[in-house]
Amino acid sequence: MGRGRERLVGMASARAMYHQLADTYRAKIVTEELKPGDRLPTEQELGEEFNITRGTVRDGLKVLVNEGLIVPARPRGYFVRPHELSYVRPQAEWRKQPASPEMDRWMEDQTVLGRTPSQHISVEIIPPPAKVAERLGLNEGDLVVARRRIRYIDDEPFNLNDSFYSYDLIKGSEILNPTDIPRGTNQALADLGYEQVRAIDEVEARMPLPDEVNRLQLGPGNPVLVHRVTGFTIDDKPVRCTVNVLIGSKHVMLFERSKAVGGSVS
Numbered sequence: 001m002g003r004g005r006e007r008l009v010g011m012a013s014a015r016a017m018y019h020q021l022a023d024t025y026r027a028k029i030v031t032e033e034l035k036p037g038d039r040l041p042t043e044q045e046l047g048e049e050f051n052i053t054r055g056t057v058r059d060g061l062k063v064l065v066n067e068g069l070i071v072p073a074r075p076r077g078y079f080v081r082p083h084e085l086s087y088v089r090p091q092a093e094w095r096k097q098p099a100s101p102e103m104d105r106w107m108e109d110q111t112v113l114g115r116t117p118s119q120h121i122s123v124e125i126i127p128p129p130a131k132v133a134e135r136l137g138l139n140e141g142d143l144v145v146a147r148r149r150i151r152y153i154d155d156e157p158f159n160l161n162d163s164f165y166s167y168d169l170i171k172g173s174e175i176l177n178p179t180d181i182p183r184g185t186n187q188a189l190a191d192l193g194y195e196q197v198r199a200i201d202e203v204e205a206r207m208p209l210p211d212e213v214n215r216l217q218l219g220p221g222n223p224v225l226v227h228r229v230t231g232f233t234i235d236d237k238p239v240r241c242t243v244n245v246l247i248g249s250k251h252v253m254l255f256e257r258s259k260a261v262g263g264s265v266s
Contacts, residue, residue, distance in 0.1 A: 017052045021060030029069050029080055036082040040070060043077075068221035068249055081249060086110070086158070088227065088246065088253045090201050105184075106161075110153060118152045123178040125167055132164045135230045135241045143167040145176055147185065150215055157216045160245040169194065169239060186231070186240075194239045196231035203227050203253060212245050223248040 028034045041049065046057045061078055064070045070078045086109075110117035128136065128144040138144070149161040163185065165175060174181055174188055181188050186196060208216065208224045216224075224245050231240040246253075 017050055018056045018060035018063065021046060021050050021052070021057065022063040025060075025064060026067070026069060029064075034080050036080050038080045039076070040078040040080070065219065066221040068223070071219065086153075086246075086251050088244070088251055090199075090227070090229070090253070090255065106151060115153045116155075117158075118155070119180075120150045120152075121178045121180065122148045123176055124148075125176075128164060131228070132241045132243075135228075136164065136166055136238050138166060145170055147175060147178075158250060159247060160212065160215060161242065162245075163240060163242040165189070165240055189239060194233050194237070196239060197234045199229050199231045201227065201229055205248065208245070216245070216247060218247070225251055225253065227253065 025034070025040065034040070040046070040061075043054050043057045043061075046052075046060070047054055050057070050060075061070065061072075065072060065078075069081060071081050072078055107117040107119070124146050125143050126146050128138055128142065132138075132144060133142070136144070143166075144164045145167050147163045147165070151158050151161060170176065170189070170192060173192055175185055189196065204226045205223055206226065208218055208222065212218070212224060216222075225248055227244040227246060229240075229242040229244070230238050231242075232238050
C-alpha cells in the first residue's frame with residue numbers, strides 16, 4: 001500500500017473513531033446516564049478509553065458541542081449542557097404589571113422561580129428593518145424607535161426583547177427613555193391613544209444571526225426561537241412590533257387554547 005493510501009486510511013480511521021466517541025457520549029446524555037451539569041472525562045481519559053489521539057478526542061467533543069449537548073468550560077473540561085427552562089406564555093402579555101416599580105412581568109416571574117433576573121435597556125431611532133416596516137405598514141423614509149433589551153439570569157444573557165414603534169407615533173413620549181416604565185410600555189402606548197386589543201404571534205426556529213450571537217454570548221450549537229408579535233388597535237392599526245429571540249435550549253413556548261360552547265375555537 002502506498003504512503004498516500006495509508007494516509008487516507010489513517011484519516012478515515014480517525015474520523016470513524018471521533019464519531020464513535022460522539023455516538024457513545026451522545027447516547028449517555030440522551031439516556032441521562034450523564035445528567036445536565038455532569039462533567040465528561042478529561043481529554044486524556046477519553047483518549048485512553050478510545051485509544052485515540054488528543055486531536056481526535058477534540059474532534060469528537062466538537063461534534064457534541066455543535067449539537068448543543070455539551071459546553072466547554074476551560075480549564076475545567078466539558079460539561080453536559082444544563083437546561084434551565086423558562087416558559088413563555090404569549091397569552092399572558094395582557095396581565096397587569098407587578099406592583100414593584102423595579103420589575104416587569106418577566107423579572108417578576110423569574111424572581112418567583114428563585115432566579116436573579118436583570119436587564120439592560122437601550123433605545124435608538126433607526127430606519128426600520130424590512131420585516132418590521134412590513135408589519136407596521138411603514139413607508140420608505142419612515143423611522144422607528146427601537147427599544148432593545150438584553151435580559152439576564154444570574155448575570156448570564158438569557159433572551160432578547162426588542163420592540164419597534166413608529167417614531168411619529170411616540171415621539172416625545174417616555175417610551176424613548178432607556179429605562180424601565182413601571183406601568184409597562186403597552187400601557188404607555190395606550191395612554192397615547194393607541195391601546196392594543198389584539199396581536200398576531202409568529203414563531204420560527206433558526207440559527208442565530210451574528211448580532212444575536214454577540215448579544216447573547218452564544219457558543220456553537222445554539223439554535224434560537226424567534227417570537228415576533230405585532231400589536232393592533234381597535235381600528236386594526238399596527239402600532240408595535242416586538243421581536244423576542246429566545247435561546248432554544250432554555251425556553252419552552254406554551255400556548256393555551258379554549259373551545260367556546262357551540263363548537264367554535266378561540
